[in-house]
Amino acid sequence: MKTNGEALKRAFVERAKQIGFDMIRIAAPDSIPFAPERLKAWLEAGHHGSMDWMVDTAERRADPRTLWPEVRSIILLGVNYGPTSDPLAALSHKDCGSISIYARNRDYHDVIKGKLKEVAGFLAAKASSDVKVFVDTAPVMEKPLAEAAGLGFQGKHTVIVSREFGNWLFLGAIFTTAELPVDEPERNHCGSCRRCLDICPTNAFPAPFQLDARRCISYLTIEHRGHIPEELRSGIGNRIFGCDDCLAVCPWNKFAQASREVKLMQRDDLAALPLSELARLDDPSFRMRFSGTPIKRTGRDRFIRNVLIAIGNSGEAALADEAIRLLDDPSPLVRAMAVWAIGRLLPHEAIVSLGSERFKHESDADVRGEWKRVLSVKEETHAA
Known part of the structure; x- marks a missing residue:
């Protein structure tokens, strides 16, 4: 009933x-x-x-x-x-x-x-x-x-x-x-x-x-x-x-x-x-670190993209080393934000030194675009 x-x-x-x-x-x-x-x-x-x-x-x-x-x-x-x-x-x-x-x-x-x-x-x-x-x-x-x-x-x-x-x-x-x-x-x-x-x-x-x-x-x-x-x-x-x-x-x-x-x-x-x-998390360590949490579903590359934006916003020059290490990451999403982060943290001379060879060999259009913006902004600032 x-x-x-x-x-x-x-x-x-x-x-x-x-x-x-x-x-x-x-x-x-x-x-x-x-x-x-x-x-x-x-x-x-x-x-x-x-x-x-x-x-x-x-x-x-x-x-x-x-x-x-x-x-x-x-x-x-x-x-x-x-x-x-x-x-x-x-x-x-x-x-x-x-x-x-x-x-x-x-x-x-x-x-x-x-x-x-x-x-x-x-x-x-x-x-x-x-x-x-x-x-x-x-x-x-x-x-x-x-x-x-x-x-x-x-x-x-x-x-x-x-x-x-x-x-x-x-x-x-x-x-x-x-x-x-x-x-x-x-x-x-x-x-x-x-x-x-x-x-x-x-x-x-x-x-x-x-x-x-x-x-x-x-x-x-x-x-x-x-x-x-x-x-x-x-x-x-x-x-x-x-x-x-x-x-x-x-x-x-x-x-x-x-x-x-x-x-x-x-x-x-x-x-x-x-x-x-x-910034040092690779895919296996990312999955292990955030297992069972909502964070895991973004995937490692998107997450590191976010981390690099935070590094660029930190104002902490000591964190530039982490961004430099990720300039050669397999993911274009990560490499692009690594470029942006060093552009916020490093002096012009250091960016030129890091970017000249990498720009020549970079095949991804978005990453190349980040290098162009960072180098041009720094050059303009330096000239001024």
Whole structure:
């Protein structure tokens, strides 16, 4: 015999909290009617950068019923990953790399998906219903759905903000054929505050509630596979994987709590990593060093690209030796940023000495371009 909707919801919420979810809310499949239009405008503006999969899945992403026509209720679940210390503290240590709070432990996809499967199985058995679970890897618009379900509101930085946990929430979703009572949507509580917009080092917000991924440090250091545009490199500072600036300054974090999930608590050894050590990672040592963390999925070459940008921004002449060593790296992505880094740290004479022979034998157009820029800038400076 099926349990009625209210009783089923109560039983599910109780079970979900026992498993480790901090927030559970429910939305109807038709609760985000404006999402298709907003998504279309965002994509047409090119704000998705090189994430072409967002274009390919736009139709399914815009309407949950297109993804799964049988869905009757959508359950949004949040897991708090609130930090135990200042998220921005590592930014002042220029000889170290700063890693986003969310990546300083186990990959949240693995942690949350396991919990979702467990609680979804409970629901399926209890309601004799079908279920599907999603954690940030399928065409599901979790943030608009979370707002519609009342789990939080989308701040001006586009991230979900909870009045209970601030903006430190991982989101997961369960689609189900069970009919469950929906929750009231959350209204926006940003007011006139624009701290998250003003702190962005690369001006990634063209307007409140709009993010241009092409300028976002999290996108550039994690998702972007190619060379990072030169005009954005200095703004990256020593952020080598993600960025927490807009999250850290949200006033609603005054209600934030440290995560109770052990697997998501930040590891001290990932808080501030010496750039000199990171620059020496080859592929096997990179994989071993970051096994089980989200960092591993960027791959060694992209990660070292980020490390070299941090080295170039460090102002530490002693780190130039690490960049010099990587001028001969097999990866053009790495060699190009090694050139850029020495251009920031070394005098003109040293750059000419290093670059003259390497430029002659360099076959990659992007690396050659970096050499040309560095040498010409230094020559102009020297002449002046």
